[in-house]
Amino acid sequence: MSHRSIFGRAFVAGELRDGVLITIADQQIIDVRDAVHAPSGSHVADGVIVPGFVDVHVHGGAGADFMDASADAVAAVTRFHAGEGTTSLAATTLSASREHLHQAVAAIARASRAGGTGAQICGVHLEGPYISVARAGAQDVASIRPADIFELSALLAEAPHLRWMMTVAPEIDGVRALIEHFRDRILFSIGHTAADYAGCVAALEWGASHFTHLFNAMTGLDHRRPGAVGAALTSVEATAELIADGVHVHPAVLRMVALTMPHRVALITDAVRACGMPDGKYKLYEHDITVADGAARLDDGTLAGSVLTMRQAVQNMVELAGLPLELVIPLAAEVPARILGVADRKGKIAPGYDADLVVLTERFEVSATYLRGEMLSS
Numbered sequence: 001m002s003h004r005s006i007f008g009r010a011f012v013a014g015e016l017r018d019g020v021l022i023t024i025a026d027q028q029i030i031d032v033r034d035a036v037h038a039p040s041g042s043h044v045a046d047g048v049i050v051p052g053f054v055d056v057h058v059h060g061g062a063g064a065d066f067m068d069a070s071a072d073a074v075a076a077v078t079r080f081h082a083g084e085g086t087t088s089l090a091a092t093t094l095s096a097s098r099e100h101l102h103q104a105v106a107a108i109a110r111a112s113r114a115g116g117t118g119a120q121i122c123g124v125h126l127e128g129p130y131i132s133v134a135r136a137g138a139q140d141v142a143s144i145r146p147a148d149i150f151e152l153s154a155l156l157a158e159a160p161h162l163r164w165m166m167t168v169a170p171e172i173d174g175v176r177a178l179i180e181h182f183r184d185r186i187l188f189s190i191g192h193t194a195a196d197y198a199g200c201v202a203a204l205e206w207g208a209s210h211f212t213h214l215f216n217a218m219t220g221l222d223h224r225r226p227g228a229v230g231a232a233l234t235s236v237e238a239t240a241e242l243i244a245d246g247v248h249v250h251p252a253v254l255r256m257v258a259l260t261m262p263h264r265v266a267l268i269t270d271a272v273r274a275c276g277m278p279d280g281k282y283k284l285y286e287h288d289i290t291v292a293d294g295a296a297r298l299d300d301g302t303l304a305g306s307v308l309t310m311r312q313a314v315q316n317m318v319e320l321a322g323l324p325l326e327l328v329i330p331l332a333a334e335v336p337a338r339i340l341g342v343a344d345r346k347g348k349i350a351p352g353y354d355a356d357l358v359v360l361t362e363r364f365e366v367s368a369t370y371l372r373g374e375m376l377s378s
């Protein structure tokens, strides 16, 4: 068994501590202790050591998209995001034809079995196609359809080894039966929906337990009509995603939500293929999108995913939303690991957990990423 160790300031047991020595063997953390010096041979971290980020909603990056349905595309996306601090993710699809969606899931499943050098694919997140045309955002309207238990069964059968999430609109035909049928197998998320507060509370009772990119593509919070956002905020257990790019949600609202439901918020990227690429024109499924000033938009101005990375999301929560790093790290690691059903081995720096670690510099640059004990080579 080969042992390696990494030494420095680290986020352990909910706090940032100096002089932490983390010992790794066989992909796992086997020991975490305070040490006065770095033992010889240990890696002295150039920055703070935090648990690897877990992104439960990511479509693409570095010019590739999970909808490309190829091994090369999956490798490019997972590799790119690993360099930005993401060590685990749910490969996220879009509303597409039955055939195209099936091909994408099959490619994700194959890649996850083969492994790779990038972020680990722990789950699939189907974003649509059983969603609201009225709240489609940049999703392909022609591909939106009523819920189909048989279609979903066939998709699940491609990747029974992965965790599954699905974004649905409660008001769409067949969605209630779908949730009730698969609730023990799939984490259902409310999103791309025109449902009001009562409609979303009902969906939580059916078995949904998560909200996709809170505030975006759903009914907002009004004091007389609390909407989907009100249903998320007042829920006791349901979790919610936030796109912390400073464009999708105002920094003050990012701050408010993180302080209101700190154990139930997951930072996501919702990144598309243009993420990590220069400004310009890109494709999002059949749509043309333009990337400029840190946002991806359709020609009519509708936001079309993001060009955010998890590293940048953490930075924004600290620098734009004014939150302490200790409060932000769990939103990027522990909470999403719980959502993805991998919290027994991901999201924390503790013995027995996978050695997924990120070293963040003072300027929030990633100086190193460890993927199950292996340092990502640049």
Ligand SMILES: [Zn+2]
Pocket (backbone or CB within 6 Å): 057, 059, 092, 127, 270, 305
């Ligand atoms: Zn998305």
